[in-house]
Amino acid sequence: MRPIDLFDDYLSGKLSADDVLDFENRLRSDNTFAEAFEQHKTLVDALHKSEKRTAFKNKLKAIHTSAFGNDAKIISINREEGFVKRYGKTVLVAASTAAIVVLSTVAAISPGVKQTNNEITELGLKLQASNQAIVEGIKEGSQKPLPAPANLEGSAFAFNNKGYIITSSHMVNGADSVFVQNGSLERTLTEVVLIDTKLDIAILKIANPDVVKTWDVPFTFNQKNTDLGEKVYTLGYPRKDVVYGEGSLSSLSGYYNDTTMYQISIPVNPGNSGGPLLNDQGNVIGVIRGKITGAEATGFAIKSNEIFRSIEALTVDSVKTDLLSQSKKQTLKGLKRTEQIKRINPYVFNVLVYKKD
Amino acid sequence: MSSSKVQYTEDQFIDGLRTGNNEVLNVLYKKYYNIVLKFIVNNSGTQEAAQDIYQETIIVLYENVQKPGFELNCQLQTYIYSIAKRLWLKQLKKNSKTFLFKDDDENEVVDVTEDMTVYETKEAELEKMNQSLAELGEPCATLIKDFYVQKLSMDEIAEKFGYTNADNAKNQKYKCLQRLKKSFFELLPVEQIERK
Structure with missing residues (x-):
């Protein structure tokens, strides 16, 4: 059996109890084997991480598009x-x-x-609290509030x-x-x-x-x-x-x-x-x-x-x-x-x- | 416009992010985007750049909250702003030696050097994996992902890729993985992995 197949079977729990024991004994006694196994784990782990990251990135892109639309490529x-x-x-x-x-x-x-920075900021807060207040303020005509930027x-x-x-x-x-x-x-x-x-x-x-x-x-x-x-x-x-x-x-x-x-x-x-x-x-x-x-x-x-x-x-x-x-x-x-x-x-x-x- | 506006505490944001709660991620993403957008657009960036930097910022946050013992020592907004600023400055520096930089007075900045290092190390490894997978080409890349990530059985893979039986599929997977291994470790020396 090729080492890689053995590694995969061990990692996916396909080995029998006896084979697991053999495998673990070999890890302890055979340095080259142990090193190859570590390398294999690193590779598979990196593969998992990369897939997970790609999935997460796609998730963020989907959230962005649904929330803010997609303006990609064109400013x-x-x-x-x-x-x-x-x-x-x-x-x-x-x-x-x-x-x-x-x-x-x-x-x-x-x-x-x-x-007028301070004034504007203050009005900005008011505006967020109630847009209606601003609209009504405009309708009143005489004392218009300065609109927030x-x-x-x-x-x-x-x-x-x-x-x-x-x-x-x-x-x-x-x-x-x-x-x-x-x-x-x-x-x-x-x-x-x-x-x-x-x-x-x-x-x-x-x-x-x-x-x-x-x-x-x-x-x-x-x-x-x-x-x-x-x-x-x-x-x-x-x-x-x-x-x-x-x-x-x-x-x-x-x-x-x-x-x-x-x-x-x-x-x-x-x-x-x-x-x-x-x-x-x-x-x-x-x-x-x-x-x-x-x-x-x-x-x-x-x-x-x-x-x-x-x-x-x-x-x-x-x-x-x-x-x-x-x-x-x-x-x-x-x-x-x-x-x-x-x-x-x-x-x-x-x-x-x-x-x- | 969005109908329900759920409010989360900062702890709930962190917990939700840690456990992969999609709803929390969704609310968090929308909540802090404008801060980063404003900052980038005010510092020579386009909306498109803001989107990229913001998404990378959220990834940094996401990676860091996964670390055992991660604790946020400032407001989430401050943290996000600080990360985005770091990422954007890095990109600006890459593009030109000199640039004007305007800090947003409303946002404090905290030191995120350590969190950035964690992210950058991982990013380098992922970049190498992506590069190796791209070099590997098809059908190898998909076959490898189907086996190791999607956990398809050899029978399923044989069926999907049109191999006559599971043994042939397994041989193919073996060859593909050998190639991937070679290119990945050539790019990334073993010592470097062990040092992490």
């Missing part, structure tokens, strides 16, 4: 500001002349933020006249509360009605019907295919103010040939996530999703027809019916770009996401 471009204000001590590690890496959001902190900020835009708004799911996943605001709409609470983490879209609804009764969304969603090289543009909130970006459709597929996305030659920045991608006629052809590490002027957008495919797949309920009711009139066609933007702007929002912890 999500939302701004995370709530904690940036507490940019404590800056320590220079290892002095040398090589390149210094700093995160851009840190540079963007306005000097005012730090001064959001944990995450990004963009979103109106989905139809019924008060639905579309954004990226990586923005709102696990959110405690989600607000939208822009030049014509005060900070307003929304409710998350749909999350598709695979496609990375989420649909929000403004609960207050008074806010949306005057809505007349000027753009429609393009359901047809779009041509390579078509001029496209986006509006979003990488800053507190709306920012315009233009370029062209550079590929009909996204990262790793993902056909649910377009590649665009618009430099997108943290905060652009969830904004609309529009064509020359002012039709929405997609939702800005992210950019790729290292490629500065390259962005990715989720195709609008994929979004409708995802909604179609919903089981029939009132939300689905609501979402599929889309305006067909193309009010922006033939208008100059600047005129288009004027009309679109009230329907593009800055999203403020608050998360616990």
Whole structure:
């Protein structure tokens, strides 16, 4: 019998009592044999550990995906500001002349933020205790509380006249509360009605019907295919103010040939996530999703027809019916770009996401 | 959004992790992610990097709580932050000689050198095993895992891999294991194992 087979039989308890005795005697008397046995045990033990570790890693990945969605490969471009204000001590590690890496959001902190630090933190706690208090505070109008900085900020835009708004799911996943605001709409609470983490879209609804009764969304969603090289543009909130970006459709597929996305030659920045991608006629052809590490002027957008495919797949309920009711009139066609933007702007929002912890 | 929010004490977290309680792991994972995410993103990292570092952090914690007599001498949050910081600094140093580093004022840092050493030693061994298994190729790697980890019988293995009988399967397993052994111990000298 080959030693390895003997080792395995001994370890799995397949040897008879007599054979076990023989085996153990041999371990004591034969050093080479004992050494080989130790080596075998080490190998099998390492194999077990490696399998256990792989299983644990997979478990963590599964927890992460179910809790926070999967943003692997593509950098999500939302701004995370709530904690940036507490940019404590800056320590220079290892002095040398090589390149210094700093995160851009840190540079963007306005000097005012730090001064009001304490106040903001306090309000932040209040906000976590009761979001309703803030909403009511806003409604009162006269003495508005200074809102706490959001944990995450990004963009979103109106989905139809019924008060639905579309954004990226990586923005709102696990959110405690989600607000939208822009030049014509005060900070307003929304409710998350749909999350598709695979496609990375989420649909929000403004609960207050008074806010949306005057809505007349000027753009429609393009359901047809779009041509390579078509001029496209986006509006979003990488800053507190709306920012315009233009370029062209550079590929009909996204990262790793993902056909649910377009590649665009618009430099997108943290905060652009969830904004609309529009064509020359002012039709929405997609939702800005992210950019790729290292490629500065390259962005990715989720195709609008994929979004409708995802909604179609919903089981029939009132939300689905609501979402599929889309305006067909193309009010922006033939208008100059600047005129288009004027009309679109009230329907593009800055999203403020608050998360616990 | 999640419907039930179970609260655990830090001791319950440690115990749950030790006994492999999935529900505890789930709650723990979600609870401390944002701390690490904030730290990494504020220190030149992407969300993707934050996810990797956080998962490695949880593995370090998991490995260490398995040690008999493990005791947490600080808050779990402090421990997690300290581990994540160590792992991230290591990676930053690997990529560039100089970088700006911003400590998060809200989090204390404790010395985790010893716990990191335990982890790194084990990690080196696992890395070698993974490498050896990758070199071994298929069907050998799966066959070995099926026998030693999944505890399939030789009959089951013969059936699964299409060998005519259990003896042939056993011979195949023998050859595969010899190759694995050779490559694993070439990578990892015996003395090194014994020193642990």
